[in-house]
Amino acid sequence: MSWLSLFVYSALAATLLPGGSEVLLVAMLIEQPEHGFWLWLIATLGNSLGAYVTFFMGGVLAFRLQQTKLQTKVKMTLKRRLEGMFTLSAHRVDQLQSYGVWLLLLSWMPIVGDGFCLAAGYLGWPKKLCLSLIVIGKAIRYALVWVFLGWN
Numbered sequence: 001m002s003w004l005s006l007f008v009y010s011a012l013a014a015t016l017l018p019g020g021s022e023v024l025l026v027a028m029l030i031e032q033p034e035h036g037f038w039l040w041l042i043a044t045l046g047n048s049l050g051a052y053v054t055f056f057m058g059g060v061l062a063f064r065l066q067q068t069k070l071q072t073k074v075k076m077t078l079k080r081r082l083e084g085m086f087t088l089s090a091h092r093v094d095q096l097q098s099y100g101v102w103l104l105l106l107s108w109m110p111i112v113g114d115g116f117c118l119a120a121g122y123l124g125w126p127k128k129l130c131l132s133l134i135v136i137g138k139a140i141r142y143a144l145v146w147v148f149l150g151w152n
Contacts (some may be wrong), residue, residue, distance in 0.1 A: 003038070003039070005042055007042050007043075010045075010046030011046040011078070012050060013050060013051070014049070014050025015054050016057070016114055020110070025043045029146060029149050031090060040139075040142050044135065044139045047142070048139075052130075052134060054114055054117040055117045062124065073114075086152050103120075104116055104120060105136060107133070108138050124137075
C-alpha cells in the first residue's frame, strides 16, 4: 500500500462515509515499521482533513437551511423535511454548547465523532480552535494505535 492510499483512506474514513483507517495503518506499520512516524503523521493529517470537511459540511447545511427559510411557501415543505432531518433539538444544542468545542477532542470516536464535527460546523464554533482540537484528538488516537504495536 502507498502512503497516498493511507492519506486518502484516512480522510474518507473521517467523513460521514463508513470506514476505519486503523486497519490500514496497522498493516502499514507492520510492513514498514521504520516509517512509523511518517505513517502516523499521514494518517493523522488525512483523518483531520476528513473531519474538517465534515465540519464544513455542517456549516454549509446551516447556511442552506438559513437560505431555505427565505424561500417561498412552495418550498416550505422541503424546508420542514430538511429541518426535521438535520436540526438538533434545543436540548441537544444545550448539551453540545455546555461541553463546547472540547467535545472535538473526541472526534476520533466511531459514529459520534463525525456527528460532533458536523454539529460544530452547524453551530458555527470557531474554526481555528475546532481544527486544533480535531488534530489533537486524531493524533492521540493514531499514537495509541502505534503504541499498541510497539513504537517500531
